[in-house]
Amino acid sequence: MNIVWKRTICAVLALLISLGSVCVPAYADAASDEAAEEFAVRDGIGAGVAVIVGCGVQRVCDSLIPGMEKSTGAAAAVFEELTLDIGAEEPFVFIHASDTHICRAGPGDEYRMMKMSASRRRIFPYCMQVLEDVAKKAEELQCFVVHTGDMIDFVSEENLAQAQRFTDRVDCIMAAGNHEFTKTLSEKDETPENKNAYLEQVQRSFRNDIRFYARQVNGVNLVALDNSYYQIEPWQLEKLKEEVERGLPVILFLHVPLYTPEEYDYAVAAFGLPAWLMNVPEKKMEGYGEDAILHQGADESTKEAYDYIVSAPNVMAIFCGHMHYNHLSMVTPQLPQYVTDCTTGRIVTVR
Numbered sequence: 001m002n003i004v005w006k007r008t009i010c011a012v013l014a015l016l017i018s019l020g021s022v023c024v025p026a027y028a029d030a031a032s033d034e035a036a037e038e039f040a041v042r043d044g045i046g047a048g049v050a051v052i053v054g055c056g057v058q059r060v061c062d063s064l065i066p067g068m069e070k071s072t073g074a075a076a077a078v079f080e081e082l083t084l085d086i087g088a089e090e091p092f093v094f095i096h097a098s099d100t101h102i103c104r105a106g107p108g109d110e111y112r113m114m115k116m117s118a119s120r121r122r123i124f125p126y127c128m129q130v131l132e133d134v135a136k137k138a139e140e141l142q143c144f145v146v147h148t149g150d151m152i153d154f155v156s157e158e159n160l161a162q163a164q165r166f167t168d169r170v171d172c173i174m175a176a177g178n179h180e181f182t183k184t185l186s187e188k189d190e191t192p193e194n195k196n197a198y199l200e201q202v203q204r205s206f207r208n209d210i211r212f213y214a215r216q217v218n219g220v221n222l223v224a225l226d227n228s229y230y231q232i233e234p235w236q237l238e239k240l241k242e243e244v245e246r247g248l249p250v251i252l253f254l255h256v257p258l259y260t261p262e263e264y265d266y267a268v269a270a271f272g273l274p275a276w277l278m279n280v281p282e283k284k285m286e287g288y289g290e291d292a293i294l295h296q297g298a299d300e301s302t303k304e305a306y307d308y309i310v311s312a313p314n315v316m317a318i319f320c321g322h323m324h325y326n327h328l329s330m331v332t333p334q335l336p337q338y339v340t341d342c343t344t345g346r347i348v349t350v351r
């Protein structure tokens with residue numbers, strides 16, 4: 001290959017890579033870059049390179065697992081279809097989305113949030129487009145959406161306004177994620193006190209109670225539960241039991257996936273420890289840091305809820321997010337758990 005060809009190929013590659021960062025705001029500074037990297041690690045996203053796949057769709061990929069693609073940077077929602085045969089009286093459709101991470105700040109927000117927004121938009125540059133695509137698809141299919149948390153990246157007035165625009169437009173069942181209750185993006189900010197402090201403000205952008213909600217559709221009970229801090233509280237467990245004991249087929253929506261050996265191995269292979277799953281057995285938490293054990297270790301009601309969910313014969317499927325990858329694992333031989341990433345819309349037909 002002669003030097004002219006080499007230079008041409010390099011120029012084309014540089015152009016393609018630069019396309020992946022066209023949405024980076026001009027005011028992102030070096031400090032923000034460092035923060036973005038730090039948050040990226042915490043949110044399980046490799047530094048990545050922009051590539052072009054399919055019909056010009058850009059994704060940010062990394063190679064922690066060869067062949068695995070975490071599509072946090074897709075320039076548009078990618079829709080996948082799934083059918084659940086669980087005994088609905090009449091078939092119905094919904095779209096499962098998760099972890100959109102709207103990361104905006106506006107004139108009503110503090111300056112530090114503008115900086116945070118600049119950093120985070122490098123990681124989630126297409127969040128608004130993905131949400132727009134999901135809304136359009138829901139309108140086209142005349143169906144509702146279930147969002148399993150982290151619709152917003154941090155509590156800013158602008159993020160909440162954008163979330164409300166979405167929930168005003170489409171019928172959206174929401175289960176809270178950990179990012180619904182953070183103003184600093186630090187895990188140290190994830191305390192029950194802060195959750196309670198921000199809950200009223202955040203709740204206003206959503207139609208249903210984002211900590212617990214149930215809706216019956218065509219003889220199927222859809223139950224959305226906030227387990228965003230890796231715990232299920234006693235009052236949530238009681239309400240869950242009430243819903244399950246109605247005897248209808250149940251689909252459960254959570255932010256944090258339940259521990260399964262396969263999910264654990266997959267998560268650790270992708271991101272290392274900790275595994276960011278609910279009810280990880282103590283012996284599997286060896287190697288976790290002290291803070292992670294304190295934050296993620298299951299309390300008694302969480303352990304009880306886990307045992308209850310896996311033994312309830314009418315809990316038919318679980319949908320969740322938090323991991324920023326697409327994955328299916330079996331919690332029991334009868335109970336599939338679908339983890340959905342930031343840019344996938346799962347079009348679920350329930351029969």
Ligand SMILES: [Fe+2]
Binds near residue numbers: 099101149322324
């Ligand atoms: Fe997330």
